[in-house]
């Protein structure tokens with residue numbers, strides 16, 4: 001079988017040419033764009049710390065890591081009115097990776113939904129080795145100092161790099177621990193440190209001459225870390241799109257500073273650590289995903305062998321009511337694995353947002369929600385369906401040509417449906433970007449919809465839906481009602497797997513307008529509650545909504561949360577490791593007002609004088 005990359009691979013359409021030059025500024029502590037570097041702000045101390053104890057503790061940390069590897073979060077940060085970054089249109093590839101996610105703030109959540117100064121660290125540590133991570137953990141136990149590990153900290157829409165407990169020490173693992181430790185060509189796997197980004201792994205494969213042979217599954221944006229995304233259970237779009245399920249082997253620093261290897265790696269000299277996920281005995285890897293039980297310092301991943309060809313395609317469903325039939329038609333194609341990747345079914349208006357801003361399409365909008373007549377006009381202008389489906393078939397043409405005919409035949413009963421391959425669409429079509437992503441090429445086109453409104457911040461609502469029309473229609477109806485009520489456009493996509501779809505709804509709010517930020521919070525809280533009542537839960541959340549979401553997983557008098565609390569108290573008796581992550585609090589914090597489970601003025605959720 002002939003193994004080759006898609007025909008556009010390495011051509012001028014390959015955005016990695018531009019991406020390779022990206023400075024990766026997220027590695028350094030940077031104030032928000034436009035901030036005067038010299039302006040100072042008051043440090044937020046962790047609970048139970050005053051200036052004196054904080055400075056003593058930090059002095060000791062400086063001795064452990066070197067003064068240059070401990071940064072104090074004392075710079076004034078201009079959080080609001082951050083100008084939207086320039087976006088030159090048309091956005092033809094290669095996309096300029098010039099938007100604000102190039103500068104993810106490590107000092108705060110750049111898209112804050114609570115008061116800007118709440119989720120902030122007191123300091124940021126930059127360890128250079130696993131031993132230094134262990135030393136930080138031992139130091140934290142001595143001082144009872146809360147930690148918040150990040151790999152790159154671009155988790156935008158879910159809290160970015162910001163810690164859940166104000167005054168925590170953010171451990172910026174990606175700054176100095178960012179090596180590709182191993183790539184096994186034959187076994188198609190790799191071993192990574194926390195800071196390795198998708199772009200870097202992709203570039204490293206090319207550098208080693210393996211770019212043709214092994215593909216990386218990339219998410220929508222290539223600048224985040226492979227490890228951070230997998231630990232937060234993010235998705236990509238090739239058949240390896242469920243990132244957590246494609247990991248194999250982990251090295252973890254436990255809350256007491258001890259180091260543990262999971263899977264086959266727990267055998268000294270193991271030869272198959274990145275080949276077999278389970279090892280022997282209880283499979284404990286899950287305890288370290290979306291959790292606060294350890295700091296992952298190494299992680300193995302499967303790489304996708306080049307399938308010998310790819311046929312990316314777009315199906316446009318022209319009518320609003322096509323959603324149910326489209327999803328129902330999709331279900332057997334997903335379940336049988338005829339469609340083997342993670343395709344997406346996206347609202348046409350959101351697609352339109354990757355081509356132009358709301359002001360450009362509808363200059364008289366005055367901040368209003370796009371009404372249906374305007375929505376239909378925009379879709380017509382851009383030649384987009386009401387729902388747009390992006391998928392890919394993998395394998396040589398001899399395999400994918402007949403598969404494509406089957407796919408078309410399955411959907412053709414839907415009125416006015418349109419089928420397109422890359423050669424059928426214009427150069428500006430979003431299909432080209434999706435095609436790159438489906439072939440494991442990192443891109444930045446997704447950033448374009450940030451310019452939909454000025455000054456945009458994003459907040460993601462991410463419920464799981466079944467792959468059935470009734471679920472999809474019910475969720476979209478509810479989401480649209482609630483987002484409109486709070487003044488936001490419904491912008492949703494279904495990322496479809498075998499038996500479920502991640503329904504990602506983006507609330508875009510104007511950061512320069514505090515009332516929009518408040519409404520975004522009210523909106524997401526209503527979305528969480530109303531979906532829970534219908535039996536739909538979220539797969540991932542912003543740190544501000546974690547407590548509320550954990551409360552919705554409340555069967556048997558919250559037995560799941562209580563089990564997690566028992567494990568937490570046992571492994572982390574001092575409660576130093578990411579307290580509050582996914583709504584799991586250590587004993588010292590529980591029931592003292594740290595939980596945020598409704599829209600509350602912040603003073604009510606800030607425990608008295610930062611005490612435990």
Ligand code: ADP
Pocket residue numbers: 149150151152153154155160161173194224225226227228229231232294295296297578581
């Ligand atoms: P990205 O690389 O996409 O920017 P982050 O570094 O922000 O992702 O990681 C997302 C979340 O996952 C973090 O907020 C943190 O809670 C958790 N996390 C990331 N890396 C690690 C790690 N190495 N060990 C433990 N938890 C981690």
